[in-house]
Amino acid sequence: MKLLLGEVISGKAQVVGLFYDHSMAPENAIDVDFAEVPEPQLLSRKNPVLYYDSQTNALFYEYINRDLTVEEQLADLQLKIAEKDQVINDISMVLSDIIAGN
The missing domain is CATH 1.20.5 (Single alpha-helices involved in coiled-coils or other helix-helix interfaces)
Structure with missing residues (x-):
């Protein structure tokens, strides 16, 4: 899987693109080894935003008001x-x- 990331701040970057087909990924996408992307929680009045932590090599969600x-x-x-x-x-x-x- 390849990830296209936004700006990295303190080792954390928003995932702006996710590519299972490497041939479809832009050149600046990074290669990561995840079996699957975690499912976001369904929180009332919040939108999930997927992030990648380069220090821990983990995907996680933060939730913003919508x-x-x-x-x-x-x-x-x-x-x-x-x-x-x-x-x-x-x-x-x-x-x-x-x-x-x-």
Whole structure:
């Protein structure tokens, strides 16, 4: 397998290309010996980014925040509205108790 890497920082580089067919790999791709690429975890609201560590000769993922889908944005807004409604209800109950003299 050959890897095309981005900029190496502290021995770690983002994998920007992965080639099982060596004839398809660009000249600057490095040859590595991995039986398989690890599977990324499915984390909510995160995207996996594959990295290669040249010091340990290991592939690993880091997870970055991604843009929310419209559905996720809507769910977040609905939760915020529900929380604010609860605060308004709590304040209304306290005010009612004050007005009633309790």
